[in-house]
Amino acid sequence: MAPGRETDDVREVATEVDRVADRLRSLGAPRLQRSWQPGRPSLADVAHDLSRHLAGLAEQAAALGAGRAPAERELPRLAPHAAGDQLAVLGHDLAAALEELDTDQTSTLRTDWATEAVQALRAVRHALP
Numbered sequence: 744m745a746p747g748r749e750t751d752d753v754r755e756v757a758t759e760v761d762r763v764a765d766r767l768r769s770l771g772a773p774r775l776q777r778s779w780q781p782g783r784p785s786l787a788d789v790a791h792d793l794s795r796h797l798a799g800l801a802e803q804a805a806a807l808g809a810g811r812a813p814a815e816r817e818l819p820r821l822a823p824h825a826a827g828d829q830l831a832v833l834g835h836d837l838a839a840a841l842e843e844l845d846t847d848q849t850s851t852l853r854t855d856w857a858t859e860a861v862q863a864l865r866a867v868r869h870a871l872p
Contacts, residue, residue: 760834767827
């Protein structure tokens with residue numbers, strides 16, 4: 744398959760990103776500032792950590808595709824009401840970076856990273872109120 748053509752694993756990442764982002768957007772800032780379980784981080788913190796994880800996977804994929812080392816980047820912490828939007832942007836960046844890795848040499852990594860992303864997204868989605 745040629746780079747740039749969406750595959751099932753990339754489509755699954757994009758679908759889960761949309762589901763989690765939509766759910767986060769529906770919660771509102773006051774609810775996002777609360778913990779999802781007693782003694783746990785706030786929902787906004789969980790969303791930020793997930794966004795940072797997806798951004799890291801996207802950077803690894805983009806770096807591999809460009810033949811360079813991954814860059815270390817700090818992800819800004821946005822206001823709680825923007826958690827869903829930040830996750831959507833970074834998640835779709837990951838999906839785009841994964842699409843570019845559709846070659847014989849990188850398809851295993853693409854599948855591994857897509858699986859890792861989907862599992863993380865589903866874990867958060869199932870834990871959201």
